[in-house]
Amino acid sequence: MTGFCARVWEETASTRDAIDALPFVRGIGDGSLSRERFDYYMTQDALYLRGYARALASAASQAQTSDEIAFFAKAAHGAIVVESSLHEGTVGSVGEEVRPSPTCTAYTSYVLSLAHTQGYPELVAGILPCFWIYTDVGERLTAKAGDLTEHPYGEWIATYGDEEFARSTEQVKAIADRLAEGAGEATVARMREAFVRATAYEWMFWDAAWRQETWPR
Numbered sequence: 001m002t003g004f005c006a007r008v009w010e011e012t013a014s015t016r017d018a019i020d021a022l023p024f025v026r027g028i029g030d031g032s033l034s035r036e037r038f039d040y041y042m043t044q045d046a047l048y049l050r051g052y053a054r055a056l057a058s059a060a061s062q063a064q065t066s067d068e069i070a071f072f073a074k075a076a077h078g079a080i081v082v083e084s085s086l087h088e089g090t091v092g093s094v095g096e097e098v099r100p101s102p103t104c105t106a107y108t109s110y111v112l113s114l115a116h117t118q119g120y121p122e123l124v125a126g127i128l129p130c131f132w133i134y135t136d137v138g139e140r141l142t143a144k145a146g147d148l149t150e151h152p153y154g155e156w157i158a159t160y161g162d163e164e165f166a167r168s169t170e171q172v173k174a175i176a177d178r179l180a181e182g183a184g185e186a187t188v189a190r191m192r193e194a195f196v197r198a199t200a201y202e203w204m205f206w207d208a209a210w211r212q213e214t215w216p217r
Ligand SMILES: Cc1ncc(C[n+]2csc(CCO)c2C)c(N)n1
Pocket: 045, 048, 049, 075, 076, 078, 079, 082, 130, 131, 132, 134, 202, 205
């Protein structure tokens, strides 16, 4: 039987095709995306990464091996460092007055609910699309964009097209496959649900940035 990752990757093929087709993602790739939309995204992403870093720290606290504890603790730190370096170069530091959008709130609340109401395998499955989708999109955009030095979003593309980032993704995939192998049917079904949902949130996050989504007032 094929592993968990191979199966859920196949199952989310249509969502991933829809991600590639998003005007926001196409616009980052060809450089035509407006600064205004990109800045909205970066600000919301900084807020997202704070919540996501907490979910990674929770995975570190639930992990059972030294390697996994160290891996998730380093990734939690990495999420905050990505936030400050990539974001300060574009939108500056994000102040307390900025409110997370409905989609940002939904996505961070969802991964944190996995951390607090489900088990370690479900949390890892819900954390994985953040790594895998960005590696996947980053690799394709890097191959397409060519020389990034003059590209308006070159730094963003290079961050996620990076080989070390791809290696981190492979590590989360290996952890998810191992956990699914040792888990019962009900846990694997919840892991699948977490992966599918988080993948949908990745689509929604870029779509919300394109729309510059706000709360009703
Ligand atoms: C909405 C959203 N989803 C995924 C990433 C990518 N990402 C950022 S930090 C990290 C892991 C630790 O470095 C990953 C995979 C993002 N930036 N924003």
